[in-house]
Amino acid sequence: MGAVDVPGAMRLVVLGNVRALDPAAAMFQAMLKGWEQQQQSRLLAKKTISDRLSLVRRFADYTGTYPWEWNAEDMEAYFSTQMSRELPLAHSTVRGQQNDLQLFCTLITDGRYGWAAACQEEFGQVPAQICHDWNTADHVAEFEGNPGRRALTYDELQALFDAADDRVEQARKRRRKGVLAAWRDAVLLKSVYTYGTRRRETSMLDLHDLRHNPRAKDYGRFGALEVRFGKAPRGSPSKRRTVLTVPEMDWIVPLLEEWVDEVRGRFGAGKHPALWVTERCGRLGLRRLDEVFALVRQHAGLPEELELHSLRHSYITHLIEFGYPERFVQDQVGHRYASTTALYTWVSDEYRNRLLEDSLARRVERMAAREEVGQR
Structure with missing residues (x-):
């Protein structure tokens, strides 16, 4: 099958009238550039693309060879080394990296992109798919996260x-700026x-x-929260959703009201739109959230x-314990998917025992x- 002009194709990346001083290094960089373009055409996030390119570079540094020289043993040795470290990679991380490496090999071995033919002509070798069912991790568990979470x-x-x-x-007693x-x-936590x-x-x-909820007028402008930057499916824009303030947690309403009307303005944020602002009048970043x-x-x-x-795990678990339907949660x-919600649920023993007691009570009522009826 001949090469065609698709994103990531060799002929769109390599200039035919230019001879590189180091053909092997130039070919590898061109492959990475082609893969970057192919992923951009799929609308993948910049971080996803950057992480994948970094992985391929690290793998190349580990093997000391170029993609058209790689074999399955190289892949197995690399991940064996990663799992032998003092802090080995998580199962989900290994599986994700193996998938990324497999995707890169799929691109450079696909005849439509022209990389295999170019390597054959230039180096007398062609790249191969080094990741297969026998040397990659299976996705057998629904939850692959850290059990400590x-x-x-x-x-x-x-x-x-x-x-x-x-x-x-404590900050107020010390009369410091950190109050x-x-x-x-x-309030943030x-x-x-x-x-x-x-x-x-x-x-x-x-x-x-911060939104009103017509069905919960007592909460004012804190009846709901509009989330505009939800976790996006790969290659898709951010998901939006509206989170309703539930009665069991309406104690947050006066706290948010106090924060918005009295405290936030003292940071001097001016017209900055962020709900959570820093001492330097900027938006509170991800790292700072973890530090807090x-x-x-x-x-x-x-x-x-x-x-x-x-805290998100806790929220889901407690909504279930409060008796909210799974679809609402x-x-x-x-x-x-509901199965994803189920993975976050850590229902307490007290709640399960209460359900068990209710079930036993209903059983006793039915038997009685x-x-x-029999006595009649």
Whole structure:
């Protein structure tokens, strides 16, 4: 099959009238450029593309060879080394990297792109697919995340919020500038839990994302939260959703009102639209969100495996325990499939025991009803 002008094709990247001083290095860089263009045509995120290119470069550095010289043994040795480190890669990370490497090999071995023919002509070798069913990790478990990532118990959640409030009081007693920042951090963490938002979703919230809910007029402009930068499917724009304020967590309403009307303006943010602003009048970034949680977690003496995303786990779990239907919870957190929501659920023993007791009570009632009918 002849090469055609598709994104990532060799003839769109390599200039036919230019002779490189180092043909092998030039060919490899051209392959990476072609793969970058092919991924851009699929509308993949810049970070996804950058991470994939970095992986291929690291793999090439490890082998000390070029793609048309790679074989399956190189791939197996590379990932064996990665898993032998003091801190081995997570199963999901290994599987993802193997998939990325497989995608790159698919591109350069596909006749439509012309790379194999160019390598044959230039080096007398052709690239091969080095990732196959026998040497790549299977996706056999629904949940591949860190087992330490879990929902907080109610006691842990209360300890976290108490620690956040205590940081405000300590800063106020010391009469330092950190009072406003600690105040913001306390409301921020409670808001992340109340609406189950992800890091980027939280960072990208603006003031106008606070919405009224006609069915909950008592909450005013804090009846719902418009999430405009939800996690996007690969190659698609950000997903939008509206998260309703639930009655069990309406204690957030006066806290947000106080933050918006009284505290936020003292940061001097002016016309900046961000809901969560920094001391330098900018938008609170992802790294700072993690740092805030880590500081409060340490102050509360909670386990280190807990992280900001654990508040999202807690939100989903507690909604289930409050008795909300699974579909409602799924819509609140923006999951496409109910099975994804189920992976985040860590229903407590108390809740399960309550369900068991209710089931046993219903069974006893049915047996009693049958006996009464029989006696008649």
